[in-house]
Amino acid sequence: MTLDTVLSRIDSDLGSAVDRLLELLRIPSISTDPAYRPDCARAADWLVNDLRGLGFEASSRPTPGHPMVVAHGGSGGTHVLFYGHYDVQPVDPLSLWHRDPFDPALEDTAKGKVIRARGASDDKGQLMTFIEACRAFVAENGALPCKITIFLEGEEESGSPSLVPFLRDNAAELAADVALICDTDLFDADTPAITTMLRGLLGQEVTIHAASKDLHSGMYGGPAMNPIRVLSNICANLHDDMGRVTIPDFYEGVPDLSDDLRAQWEALGFDGAAYLAEVGLSVPAGERDKTVLEQIWARPTAEVNGIAGGYAGEGFKTVLPAQASAKISFRLVGTQDPLKIRENFQKWVQAQLPADCSASFKDHGAGPASVMATSNPAFEAARTALSDEWPNPAAYTGSGGSIPVAGYFKTILDMDSMLIGFALEDDSIHSPNEKYDLRSFHKGIRSWARILNALS
Amino acid sequence: MTLDTVLSRIDSDLGSAVDRLLELLRIPSISTDPAYRPDCARAADWLVNDLRGLGFEASSRPTPGHPMVVAHGGSGGTHVLFYGHYDVQPVDPLSLWHRDPFDPALEDTAKGKVIRARGASDDKGQLMTFIEACRAFVAENGALPCKITIFLEGEEESGSPSLVPFLRDNAAELAADVALICDTDLFDADTPAITTMLRGLLGQEVTIHAASKDLHSGMYGGPAMNPIRVLSNICANLHDDMGRVTIPDFYEGVPDLSDDLRAQWEALGFDGAAYLAEVGLSVPAGERDKTVLEQIWARPTAEVNGIAGGYAGEGFKTVLPAQASAKISFRLVGTQDPLKIRENFQKWVQAQLPADCSASFKDHGAGPASVMATSNPAFEAARTALSDEWPNPAAYTGSGGSIPVAGYFKTILDMDSMLIGFALEDDSIHSPNEKYDLRSFHKGIRSWARILNALS
Numbered sequence: 036m037t038l039d040t041v042l043s044r045i046d047s048d049l050g051s052a053v054d055r056l057l058e059l060l061r062i063p064s065i066s067t068d069p070a071y072r073p074d075c076a077r078a079a080d081w082l083v084n085d086l087r088g089l090g091f092e093a094s095s096r097p098t099p100g101h102p103m104v105v106a107h108g109g110s111g112g113t114h115v116l117f118y119g120h121y122d123v124q125p126v127d128p129l130s131l132w133h134r135d136p137f138d139p140a141l142e143d144t145a146k147g148k149v150i151r152a153r154g155a156s157d158d159k160g161q162l163m164t165f166i167e168a169c170r171a172f173v174a175e176n177g178a179l180p181c182k183i184t185i186f187l188e189g190e191e192e193s194g195s196p197s198l199v200p201f202l203r204d205n206a207a208e209l210a211a212d213v214a215l216i217c218d219t220d221l222f223d224a225d226t227p228a229i230t231t232m233l234r235g236l237l238g239q240e241v242t243i244h245a246a247s248k249d250l251h252s253g254m255y256g257g258p259a260m261n262p263i264r265v266l267s268n269i270c271a272n273l274h275d276d277m278g279r280v281t282i283p284d285f286y287e288g289v290p291d292l293s294d295d296l297r298a299q300w301e302a303l304g305f306d307g308a309a310y311l312a313e314v315g316l317s318v319p320a321g322e323r324d325k326t327v328l329e330q331i332w333a334r335p336t337a338e339v340n341g342i343a344g345g346y347a348g349e350g351f352k353t354v355l356p357a358q359a360s361a362k363i364s365f366r367l368v369g370t371q372d373p374l375k376i377r378e379n380f381q382k383w384v385q386a387q388l389p390a391d392c393s394a395s396f397k398d399h400g401a402g403p404a405s406v407m408a409t410s411n412p413a414f415e416a417a418r419t420a421l422s423d424e425w426p427n428p429a430a431y432t433g434s435g436g437s438i439p440v441a442g443y444f445k446t447i448l449d450m451d452s453m454l455i456g457f458a459l460e461d462d463s464i465h466s467p468n469e470k471y472d473l474r475s476f477h478k479g480i481r482s483w484a485r486i487l488n489a490l491s
Numbered sequence: 492m493t494l495d496t497v498l499s500r501i502d503s504d505l506g507s508a509v510d511r512l513l514e515l516l517r518i519p520s521i522s523t524d525p526a527y528r529p530d531c532a533r534a535a536d537w538l539v540n541d542l543r544g545l546g547f548e549a550s551s552r553p554t555p556g557h558p559m560v561v562a563h564g565g566s567g568g569t570h571v572l573f574y575g576h577y578d579v580q581p582v583d584p585l586s587l588w589h590r591d592p593f594d595p596a597l598e599d600t601a602k603g604k605v606i607r608a609r610g611a612s613d614d615k616g617q618l619m620t621f622i623e624a625c626r627a628f629v630a631e632n633g634a635l636p637c638k639i640t641i642f643l644e645g646e647e648e649s650g651s652p653s654l655v656p657f658l659r660d661n662a663a664e665l666a667a668d669v670a671l672i673c674d675t676d677l678f679d680a681d682t683p684a685i686t687t688m689l690r691g692l693l694g695q696e697v698t699i700h701a702a703s704k705d706l707h708s709g710m711y712g713g714p715a716m717n718p719i720r721v722l723s724n725i726c727a728n729l730h731d732d733m734g735r736v737t738i739p740d741f742y743e744g745v746p747d748l749s750d751d752l753r754a755q756w757e758a759l760g761f762d763g764a765a766y767l768a769e770v771g772l773s774v775p776a777g778e779r780d781k782t783v784l785e786q787i788w789a790r791p792t793a794e795v796n797g798i799a800g801g802y803a804g805e806g807f808k809t810v811l812p813a814q815a816s817a818k819i820s821f822r823l824v825g826t827q828d829p830l831k832i833r834e835n836f837q838k839w840v841q842a843q844l845p846a847d848c849s850a851s852f853k854d855h856g857a858g859p860a861s862v863m864a865t866s867n868p869a870f871e872a873a874r875t876a877l878s879d880e881w882p883n884p885a886a887y888t889g890s891g892g893s894i895p896v897a898g899y900f901k902t903i904l905d906m907d908s909m910l911i912g913f914a915l916e917d918d919s920i921h922s923p924n925e926k927y928d929l930r931s932f933h934k935g936i937r938s939w940a941r942i943l944n945a946l947s
Contacts, residue, residue, distance in 0.1 A: 234709065238807045247771030253690065253892020256794050256822050257777035257786030258767060263795040263817075267726035270719065311714060315703030318846035321713035330713030338708050339719040340810050341801035346818060351694045351855040353820050354796050361719075362802060364809050366712050390774035399807040436709020 038488045044171045045480050052167045059159050060139035060152040066101055066122035067193040075101040075189045078121045082187055089173050098197035101189030112181030113413055113490035116211035118440060119162025120191035123154035124465045131467035148473040157464035160471035161217045161456055164479030171484055180491035184211055202447045213413045214444045219456035222303055225426040229418055230454035231407040232332060232433035233441055235367035237376055238399025241384055242360035245392050250355040262359040263344040265392050269384055270361060273337045278322045280337045282383045288370035292333050299430040300328055332433025336366040373401035405441045407451040413490055417453055420485035424478055494944045500627045501936050508623045509597060515615050516595035516608040522557055522578035523649040531557040531645045534577045538643055545629050554653035557645030568637025569869055569946035572667035574896060575618025576647035579610035580921045587923035605926035613920035616927035617673045617912055620935030627940055636947035640667055658903040669869045670900045675912035678759055678888060683877040686910035687863040688788060688889035689897055691823035693832055694855025697840055698816035701848050708809040718815040719800040721848050725840055726817060729793045734778045736793045738839045744826035748789055755886040756784055788889025792822040829857035861897045863907040869946055873909055876941035880934055
């Protein structure tokens with residue numbers, strides 16, 4: 036049977052696969068630092084060269100920033116677009132690394148073998164799981180199992196400035212049946228996940244203005260309205276006693292959790308108490324009738340991310356400030372409309388202003404939630420394939436944060452994404468001593484082989 | 492009659508009095524800047540020398556900072572302690588001055604002649620009104636009208652670090668029947684005031700702690716308690732719908748306004764609407780059943796003078812901060828006990844903390860209100876004397892701010908203070924182009940002559 040021989044090939048070739056990854060990890064492709072610009076180009080070229088060796092028609096495409104790698108290969112089956120990124124985070128503080136971050140090595144640890152280097156997990160190790168799976172198919176069958184487009188970015192760690200224009204300019208070339216994004220974690224070491232719900236994000240800054248200038252609280256304390264008081268009231272009114280957001284129509288478009296998803300999430304055995312305990316908390320602060328997991332993955336939020344007004348330096352200053360401001364963000368789910376919520380929020384603030392006060396607003400990002408159409412049969416096929424590889428069955432999960440590329444694939448390429456990754460929370464991505472478990476790498480390659488086989 | 496000849500002498504000697512003031516104004520006695528340390532000493536010596544010329548036993552007393560000037564003279568009558576300060580504010584921005592701030596001159600303006608210089612109003616011009624009144628008595632009568640101690644500070648504009656130790660160390664020498672402090676304004680250009688009520692000030696910093704570290708609002712937004720939310724609630728709860736402070740027992744010791752004082756204040760014709768309009772406001776924000784003047788002079792307040800939490804820089808950061816803090820000040824009146832209020836405030840905050848949150852406090856200053864015993868006959872004598880000099884009768888007024896020296900005279904020297912000054916709101920003290928009206932200077936000298944005569 037084809038899959039079995041491919042999996043065996045993966046097992047026997049693991050040493051060489053690790054060597055190839057180490058070679059890629061030696062290239063310090065730090066995208067945010069202009070000093071490493073040639074290294075980013077070198078990493079892209081290394082990948083183009085490797086993909087050409089597997090029969091892909093591959094090229095490094097220039098952008099105003101770092102190049103994109105695009106490769107086409109295979110035919111038949113489901114046409115997949117695979118996304119990963121070859122750029123890495125800076126390494127400082129270097130003194131906290133126990134080895135040169137760009138001199139990668141396989142290390143023995145109490146928890147097993149790990150690949151230690153900047154980018155081992157985020158995202159070079161992850162993207163190579165897919166390429167190695169392709170290699171095993173080519174080696175065993177002489178061909179890729181289905182039509183595959185590979186799209187590797189070099190600016191993910193520096194804000195992806197070229198991503199949207201590139202997707203727009205190359206939409207026809209990049210279109211596929213479904214996207215595979217490999218830049219996320221396993222649910223836990225034994226449980227794979229396909230992230231299908233990503234919360235959206237709306238950012239809004241509000242400034243309350245009162246007197247025409249800062250006042251002295253001896254001269255004006257009492258009769259002069261203090262904008263900090265007004266702003267505090269507004270921030271305090273954002274939630275009711277049940278932890279629900281009070282802005283009118285805020286919950287429009289927030290779906291109920293399906294029974295199927297609820298069952299999958301319950302089966303995950305997520306320990307909400309332990310999750311909170313890790314950061315010194317014990318009582319979930321969100322909607323009272325929702326579990327911690329629901330609060331993060333499936334419910335919208337309103338949070339003040341920053342507040343400032345008056346004197347905040349050392350000591351004391353008895354000032355009544357002329358203004359005070361807050362940065363408020365909303366995490367969105369389902370079909371909540373960010374622009375509608377922005378409008379409702381502003382009206383809601385205006386309605387609460389006392390005499391002599393005005394509000395001004397500064398708009399920050401406004402992105403809706405991404406909810407994948409799991410009715411696409413590729414999703415169930417991938418879930419079964421993952422469940423076959425790992426000790427525990429795979430689940431459709433949510434993500435409290437936003438992964439912009441998945442949103443762009445939807446809005447620009449009209450394509451759902453399966454976010455499948457094999458990283459672990461303790462991989463120390465963005466931190467010193469980043470690692471990727473050899474087990475993640477090995478079973479990651481095998482996972483993609485199973486998924487590609489299922490989609491072929 | 493003695494007073495009339497003294498007043499005539501003051502009128503005829505005005506030119507020389509101005510010349511003497513200009514001489515003192517030429518000394519750049521900026522107390523906060525160590526570069527001007529010798530100038531501060533020089534100003535003190537100039538005053539000692541001038542006072543000795545009037546027959547005072549005067550000396551410049553060293554302190555760890557700038558010297559104090561102490562002078563004793565006269566005998567009989569009410570023993571008064573006169574307070575003023577010879578140090579001045581820095582002059583920057585120098586470019587906004589239309590003449591060298593230490594090259595004083597008499598200038599003609601649309602509103603009459605003014606003495607233009609740093610310190611002209613605050614406080615050299617004011618303190619010289621008293622000395623010139625003494626000079627006129629000595630010139631006409633050969634003696635001071637009563638027992639007078641003069642006490643001039645050189646650190647008022649730099650936090651008065653030596654004041655309390657000096658008062659403690661020299662309490663017996665400085666004790667008198669009543670203090671005269673000349674560092675305040677007229678009520679308006681035609682209406683003198685004796686400030687008899689100074690609000691106290693309690694400063695309190697509160698920090699709300701939630702998670703053990705800053706969290707990402709994608710990962711934790713929802714289940715993690717946001718300390719900004721908690722702090723906003725606390726700040727919002729400080730006042731009820733009537734504008735009253737909600738901390739338990741807060742109004743303990745807040746006296747009702749006496750009918751006499753209410754009548755005096757009504758007679759002042761204070762225009763609360765105009766006062767607020769000047770800073771862009773129209774509706775008094777304090778206790779709804781009190782006038783603007785009462786809110787400033789006779790009622791306590793709670794104000795958030797600073798609030799800070801999370802990210803307040805450019806752009807947006809979706810952080811759930813580990814802590815948020817506010818600087819809150821309370822203006823106090825009557826016999827409100829600052830330490831009791833601090834304690835009650837802290838308990839009140841603790842009682843509002845949700846699960847997983849704690850509060851830490853940083854104590855700032857805690858000074859009670861100063862309420863002078865106007866039953867002391869010196870007060871009515873001074874009020875009548877002032878009423879004789881100015882177009883409108885004098886009133887006992889309050890002050891929304893604190894003038895610490897008056898508090899120290901009470902607590903350390905057990906002495907009430909009459910705060911009588913002739914400055915005007917448009918004198919630009921602490922600002923470029925400071926001035927003192929020649930009329931303030933002239934009628935100020937005459938006012939002291941009348942008051943000293945009444946107390947003799």
